[in-house]
Amino acid sequence: MLTQIVTFLIFFAVIGCILYGRRLIRTEKVDAVFGNPERALGGTHWVIVGSSFLLLIWLYYSWDIAKGFYPKSANELCQVAKVNDSLLGLKYQFPIEERELKSTSQIKKENKNLKKISIEIQNSEDLNNQQKIILINFINKTNQLIPLLTNVDLLENETKQKIDGITGKINFLTENFQKPDYPFETEQELSERLKAVGEEGGWGITKVNAGSGTIENTIEVPLVPATDRGLKFHVAAQELNLISKEFFKLRNHNPEFKSKIKELKESIKVYRKDLNDNEEVASSYAKNIVKIARRIEFASIYPPNALNKMQNAIIKFDEAQLQAQGGLRFIDIFLFPAGTIIASGPSCSEQGSGRWLPKPSDTFKKFVLMSKPSVGYKDIPLLWIKMVDVSTWIGFILPDWIADVLPGQYPVHTKDGIVKQNFKGAVLKVVTGDFKLLKIPVPYGHIWDSFMRVFLGLVFGIIIGVPLGLFMGLNRFAKGFFDPLIELYRPVPPLAWAPLIISVLGIDNTGKVFLLFMVSLSIMIISARAGASGTQLSKIHAAHSLGASKKQILRYVIFPNSLPEILTGIRVAVGMCWGTLVAAEFLAGTTGIGFVENVAKKYFQYEVIWITIFIMGMLGLLFDVTLRKIIDKTIPWRGKG
Amino acid sequence: MSDLISQNLNMIFKTPKGEKVHALKDLNFTLKKGELLTVLGPSGCGKTTLLNITAGFIRPTSGSITLNNKEIDGPGVERGMVFQQGALFEWLTVAENVNFGLRMKKEDPIKTSKRVDEWLEIVGLKGFGNTPTYQLSGGMQQRVALARCLINDPDLILMDEPLGALDALTREKMQSLVLKIWKETGKTIILITHSVEEALLLGERLYVMAPRPGRIHKEYNLPFASMGLEEDLREIKKNKDFSAKREEILEMIWNMEEEIMGKEI
Numbered sequence: 001m002l003t004q005i006v007t008f009l010i011f012f013a014v015i016g017c018i019l020y021g022r023r024l025i026r027t028e029k030v031d032a033v034f035g036n037p038e039r040a041l042g043g044t045h046w047v048i049v050g051s052s053f054l055l056l057i058w059l060y061y062s063w064d065i066a067k068g069f070y071p072k073s074a075n076e077l078c079q080v081a082k083v084n085d086s087l088l089g090l091k092y093q094f095p096i097e098e099r100e101l102k103s104t105s106q107i108k109k110e111n112k113n114l115k116k117i118s119i120e121i122q123n124s125e126d127l128n129n130q131q132k133i134i135l136i137n138f139i140n141k142t143n144q145l146i147p148l149l150t151n152v153d154l155l156e157n158e159t160k161q162k163i164d165g166i167t168g169k170i171n172f173l174t175e176n177f178q179k180p181d182y183p184f185e186t187e188q189e190l191s192e193r194l195k196a197v198g199e200e201g202g203w204g205i206t207k208v209n210a211g212s213g214t215i216e217n218t219i220e221v222p223l224v225p226a227t228d229r230g231l232k233f234h235v236a237a238q239e240l241n242l243i244s245k246e247f248f249k250l251r252n253h254n255p256e257f258k259s260k261i262k263e264l265k266e267s268i269k270v271y272r273k274d275l276n277d278n279e280e281v282a283s284s285y286a287k288n289i290v291k292i293a294r295r296i297e298f299a300s301i302y303p304p305n306a307l308n309k310m311q312n313a314i315i316k317f318d319e320a321q322l323q324a325q326g327g328l329r330f331i332d333i334f335l336f337p338a339g340t341i342i343a344s345g346p347s348c349s350e351q352g353s354g355r356w357l358p359k360p361s362d363t364f365k366k367f368v369l370m371s372k373p374s375v376g377y378k379d380i381p382l383l384w385i386k387m388v389d390v391s392t393w394i395g396f397i398l399p400d401w402i403a404d405v406l407p408g409q410y411p412v413h414t415k416d417g418i419v420k421q422n423f424k425g426a427v428l429k430v431v432t433g434d435f436k437l438l439k440i441p442v443p444y445g446h447i448w449d450s451f452m453r454v455f456l457g458l459v460f461g462i463i464i465g466v467p468l469g470l471f472m473g474l475n476r477f478a479k480g481f482f483d484p485l486i487e488l489y490r491p492v493p494p495l496a497w498a499p500l501i502i503s504v505l506g507i508d509n510t511g512k513v514f515l516l517f518m519v520s521l522s523i524m525i526i527s528a529r530a531g532a533s534g535t536q537l538s539k540i541h542a543a544h545s546l547g548a549s550k551k552q553i554l555r556y557v558i559f560p561n562s563l564p565e566i567l568t569g570i571r572v573a574v575g576m577c578w579g580t581l582v583a584a585e586f587l588a589g590t591t592g593i594g595f596v597e598n599v600a601k602k603y604f605q606y607e608v609i610w611i612t613i614f615i616m617g618m619l620g621l622l623f624d625v626t627l628r629k630i631i632d633k634t635i636p637w638r639g640k641g
Numbered sequence: 642m643s644d645l646i647s648q649n650l651n652m653i654f655k656t657p658k659g660e661k662v663h664a665l666k667d668l669n670f671t672l673k674k675g676e677l678l679t680v681l682g683p684s685g686c687g688k689t690t691l692l693n694i695t696a697g698f699i700r701p702t703s704g705s706i707t708l709n710n711k712e713i714d715g716p717g718v719e720r721g722m723v724f725q726q727g728a729l730f731e732w733l734t735v736a737e738n739v740n741f742g743l744r745m746k747k748e749d750p751i752k753t754s755k756r757v758d759e760w761l762e763i764v765g766l767k768g769f770g771n772t773p774t775y776q777l778s779g780g781m782q783q784r785v786a787l788a789r790c791l792i793n794d795p796d797l798i799l800m801d802e803p804l805g806a807l808d809a810l811t812r813e814k815m816q817s818l819v820l821k822i823w824k825e826t827g828k829t830i831i832l833i834t835h836s837v838e839e840a841l842l843l844g845e846r847l848y849v850m851a852p853r854p855g856r857i858h859k860e861y862n863l864p865f866a867s868m869g870l871e872e873d874l875r876e877i878k879k880n881k882d883f884s885a886k887r888e889e890i891l892e893m894i895w896n897m898e899e900e901i902m903g904k905e906i
Binding site: 536538539541542543544545546547548549552556557560561563635636637 | 742
């Protein structure tokens with residue numbers, strides 16, 4: 001429903017905006033070369049057209065338009081795919097989809113193999129002449145097997161009848177298939193089928209495993225035929241399966257062929273038995289020849305025109321089923337671009353762009369579902385609030401040794417098994433946070449964890465990097481002393497450090513925060529250093545002759561003068577940290593937005609992958625916009641000094 | 642005695658190649674309190690070096706320079722400096738810039754704000770207190786720099802081509818302002834300039850310096866600064882005496898420049 005509305009909205013928006021744009025052009029200024037001299041301005045209407053096209057392409061290539069307008073088409077195409085799947089084996093016997101008869105290509109292939117072996121044998125240095133003669137003889141005998149299969153005169157009556165029987169079955173199926181009430185479903189069958197359809201659900205439904213609160217993979221395409229047309233194909237596919245099985249069981253083995261191949265096998269067997277251990281090469285050649293003979297035996301090779309009737313029957317059925325598809329074919333061609341529904345064995349799946357490009361409607365639904373704190377991902381919500389007692393933090397901040405240094409002993413239980421609390425014990429409870437004060441809401445979840453890691457890494461980087469950078473910008477010793485350290489670790493891609501740091505500091509927050517600290521530290525040092533060393537000497541002189549001390553110059557001149565560089569550095573560092581974090585969460589971890597994407601990848605949950613990509617993009621944008629606002633507010637003089 | 646006395650002042654720089662450059666050689670002069678000295682000379686004659694030594698930013702190689710009988714051995718509040726580009730702190734407003742020196746001395750902000758307003762009025766920037774300095778024109782920026790320097794009440798004001806970057810009209814106005822401030826405050830001022838006219842107009846005394854080694858080539862005592870306090874500056878420029886002096890000094894500097902060029906070729 002939503003998809004249809006959105007699709008129509010997009011159409012009208014695009015048409016409206018284009019018309020508006022055309023009308024605007026008439027009132028715009030015109031310059032000789034590129035028309036409007038204010039072309040750099042763009043325009044909201046063109047932005048709407050652009051984003052509409054993007055959404056339209058997404059809707060179209062994810063097959064969401066097909067799902068929105070023809071929700072049953074996937075199920076029907078699945079049934080068609082089943083027919084195609086069953087028909088495929090039979091079709092391959094004939095020049096329908098292929099260029100040659102299967103028999104022809106098999107004969108060609110085995111002739112080639114035999115030729116290759118015979119040349120190898122003749123040129124071999126490991127074989128003596130006698131062995132060569134025997135092996136070539138085997139090859140010739142194998143070659144002589146083929147005409148025994150392709151000679152019409154040798155074709156047995158029984159085989160002929162069986163082929164005719166199969167042909168008759170196909171023709172009967174074709175006849176029945178064209179009847180409108182095929183497959184003659186009874187009331188009971190109908191009700192059972194509809195019940196199964198109801199249980200199975202629709203195309204791309206999302207199942208939530210309530211117990212563990214995780215999102216399961218969606219059932220891509222429902223299998224049970226939901227429509228009458230679908231049922232027709234479904235039943236035909238089942239019948240075709242039986243026919244095809246029957247055909248492939250059939251062997252074109254006449255008595256002469258049987259005796260000849262038996263003779264060949266026996267003689268090779270005897271020959272191999274009599275060979276010594278040092279004549280392995282001859283033995284393996286003989287084995288290869290037997291293999292080829294066996295392939296010819298099971299290849300279903302028939303005389304050239306023996307299967308003509310059956311070929312015609314299959315072509316007829318194919319035509320009939322194509323006709324029965326009717327409008328479905330156009331839906332398949334136009335609304336399932338870059339792929340279609342494919343059946344393989346018992347299941348149907350989307351193959352093509354619809355597979356890896358999740359439908360916007362599904363993605364949106366899944367996002368709403370994942371945003372629910374009770375669902376989340378892997379038992380952790382994306383972003384939610386939990387109540388945490390303030391005492392936890394008090395216990396964290398106060399060191400435990402406060403209780404240890406107090407005079408007296410910790411309470412010991414009495415002989416009655418009672419523990420009497422004393423002052424020292426009570427203090428220990430306070431410093432370890434083992435008491436109740438008041439609970440305050442604290443955010444948590446995957447997004448919050450990722451955010452906090454970036455934030456902490458950045459804050460530590462700023463706290464240490466800015467003073468150090470300023471110092472390095474002002475002092476030759478500091479510059480020289482710290483430069484090698486920074487220049488050694490900075491050029492290494494941060495992710496190259498990740499395995500080392502994560503294995504030393506653990507997969508939890510510590511390792512990641514430290515990694516991000518490393519990333520932001522070098523950026524902050526370099527930007528603060530550039531700011532400090534770029535301070536004009538005249539400004540320092542001016543401050544000096546106005547009576548400022550060294551400390552005051554640092555605080556009131558050099559620091560504010562470096563602020564533009566420092567803030568730009570923070571902006572760069574945020575981007576770098578964000579990129580590094582997600583990759584670090586890929587490597588190891590139990591929470592975080594990168595972790596979610598990594599797990600989703602393992603289960604091919606394309607919707608979740610796209611959701612995480614979207615969340616990361618939005619958060620990155622949010623960081624950048626916020627920082628840009630802060631920069632504009634704090635340093636309006638930037639570039640104007 | 643609150644004079645600026647320079648005795649045998651020498652300044653020798655070493656270039657990275659090891660050559661010695663004699664920027665100032667045996668400079669001897671005395672500047673009495675309340676005098677306005679302008680220094681003129683071709684580029685490379687050591688004008689700015691002299692100013693930097695006086696400000697205390699660099700130390701002379703030999704010789705001594707004293708103000709009020711005290712050896713100058715570093716920058717100090719008693720010697721205010723005005724730079725060519727103003728060197729204003731663009732992260733502060735006009736008033737905050739002017740207030741900078743008092744703030745560094747940790748004076749009571751309520752008292753200082755009154756003085757800031759007074760000084761802004763003197764330099765003609767009344768009502769601009771809350772304007773960010775990057776929104777000011779070049780001339781206004783120099784007024785802020787002047788006020789910022791003067792609010793500290795220095796004994797000696799050093800001006801390093803303060804009007805060099807201004808357009809002719811603004812420059813004339815600023816020249817009057819400098820004279821006005823000189824008269825009202827009675828400060829000792831050293832002003833370095835490239836412009837012969839400016840040196841003649843503003844200088845009670847005028848040193849023409851010569852390069853290689855930097856030295857005082859000729860000294861003038863001029864009446865035009867005192868005249869400028871009453872008369873229009875443009876009228877003074879029409880004065881015959883003024884024109885004669887201007888031509889004389891120009892000729893002198895031309896000769897110096899030619900001498901340098903000749904040496905180089």
